[in-house]
Amino acid sequence: MSGTIQNLFVTPVWRGPAGGRDPDVLRAELLEACLLLAEEDGAGRRWCREHGYPGYTSYASLNDLPRRMPPFADLAKRLDRQVASFSAACGHDLAGRKLRLDSLWVNVMPRGGIHTGHIHPHAVVSGTYYVQIPDGAAALKLEDPRLPMMMAQPARNPDAAIQLQPFVFLAPTEGEAILWESWLRHEVVMNRSRAPRISISFNYAWG
Ligand SMILES: [Fe+2]
Numbered sequence: 001m002s003g004t005i006q007n008l009f010v011t012p013v014w015r016g017p018a019g020g021r022d023p024d025v026l027r028a029e030l031l032e033a034c035l036l037l038a039e040e041d042g043a044g045r046r047w048c049r050e051h052g053y054p055g056y057t058s059y060a061s062l063n064d065l066p067r068r069m070p071p072f073a074d075l076a077k078r079l080d081r082q083v084a085s086f087s088a089a090c091g092h093d094l095a096g097r098k099l100r101l102d103s104l105w106v107n108v109m110p111r112g113g114i115h116t117g118h119i120h121p122h123a124v125v126s127g128t129y130y131v132q133i134p135d136g137a138a139a140l141k142l143e144d145p146r147l148p149m150m151m152a153q154p155a156r157n158p159d160a161a162i163q164l165q166p167f168v169f170l171a172p173t174e175g176e177a178i179l180w181e182s183w184l185r186h187e188v189v190m191n192r193s194r195a196p197r198i199s200i201s202f203n204y205a206w207g
Contacts, residue, residue: 007163013142014086014179015170018078018129026078027175029071030131034198037062038108054113055196059105066104075129075200076101079177083125083204086179092124094206099124102205109138109197115188117143123203127179130172132198138191139169142184172199 044061065072
């Protein structure tokens with residue numbers, strides 16, 4: 001084929017370590033904190049039970065984890081830097097303001113747990129830090145945001161380049177963070193690990 005193809009309208013996704021010193025110490029402290037919350041956050045446990053949420057999340061019960069427990073404050077500080085770099089790489093014009101941590105919550109997902117597709121409204125950058133990823137732990141599934149417009153388009157060849165695939169599965173590793181723009185639809189497919197899959201998700205908002 002003559003001429004050139006440009007790949008336009010990209011969907012940036014970043015993955016890498018949370019940054020800072022002694023990442024294994026931080027991860028161990030976060031693991032302890034997550035397990036403690038899953039044990040002792042009665043309001044959160046009740047919410048999960050009443051809403052059929054598999055395992056535990058602090059999403060509906062605790063909105064101040066960085067003020068409540070130092071390891072979450074430490075993680076937030078590290079994420080602030082990564083999110084600022086990611087936002088710059090996305091070309092955001094923040095008009096002199098910063099993206100700020102808006103919410104941060106714990107997810108303890110048992111075997112068989114699932115988190116169906118969703119976006120994070122009212123945020124600019126969202127992401128997850130992975131605390132415990134045992135063998136068989138579920139991947140993060142990302143979805144091409146243009147799918148609703150693809151009425152007559154043929155399926156993509158499975159061996160087509162990753163940027164052409166309608167779904168991309170990222171298998172996270174422990175201590176890793178993944179960042180994306182908050183409009184990107186994502187889900188956690190069924191978890192098959194014996195021990196719980198433990199992660200900390202967060203939203204950064206503008207202003
Ligand atoms: Fe999410």
